[in-house]
Every structure is written in C-alpha cells, then in structure tokens.
Amino acid sequence: MGHHLIRATITPVIVKKIMEQYDLNEKSALDIFYTSATAASLGDDETGLYGQSPNFIFGLFAEEFEERGDGKNWR
Numbered sequence: 386m387g388h389h390l391i392r393a394t395i396t397p398v399i400v401k402k403i404m405e406q407y408d409l410n411e412k413s414a415l416d417i418f419y420t421s422a423t424a425a426s427l428g429d430d431e432t433g434l435y436g437q438s439p440n441f442i443f444g445l446f447a448e449e450f451e452e453r454g455d456g457k458n459w460r
Contacts, residue, residue, distance in 0.1 A: 391435045392427060398439035399446065406447065423449050 396418075403414040418424050423446040426432045434442060 388430050388435045395435075395439045395442065396427075399443050402439070402443045403446065403450075406443075407450070417450070418446065421446055421449055 400411065400414045400418055403409060403418055404411060407414070407417075409417070423434075423442065426445075427434045427442060434445075
C-alpha cells in the first residue's frame, strides 16, 4: 500500500478523534488538523510518521494543539 493510501486511511480516524476530544464539527477538525505541524509531518514521507498508528499521531497532534493554547491560533 502506498504512503498516500495509508494517509488517506488513517486521516479520517485522526479527524474523528479530534472532533470527539475537542467537541468540533468536521470542517473545524479538518482545518485544525491540516494546518498543524503534525499533519505536515504526516505528509512528509521522510518522517515515516505515516507508519505509526492513528492513536499515536493523534497523541502528537493533541500535544501540539494544547501547547498552542487551546487552538486559539487555529480558529
């Protein structure tokens, strides 16, 4: 399976977790995820992040989101 297919499979799982954890609608969760450093790393084949589980990647995202002060810069 190509890396793009793996990302296409795990991204919806991550976005759903973001929606549930932060009580966001799908559009907001997608916007917040795709503008994050975590998503940028996921899209970079050199990092190998695509090979990690959705839970692990969500954990990285959550740390980033919370460090940025509740996501105020992303809304």
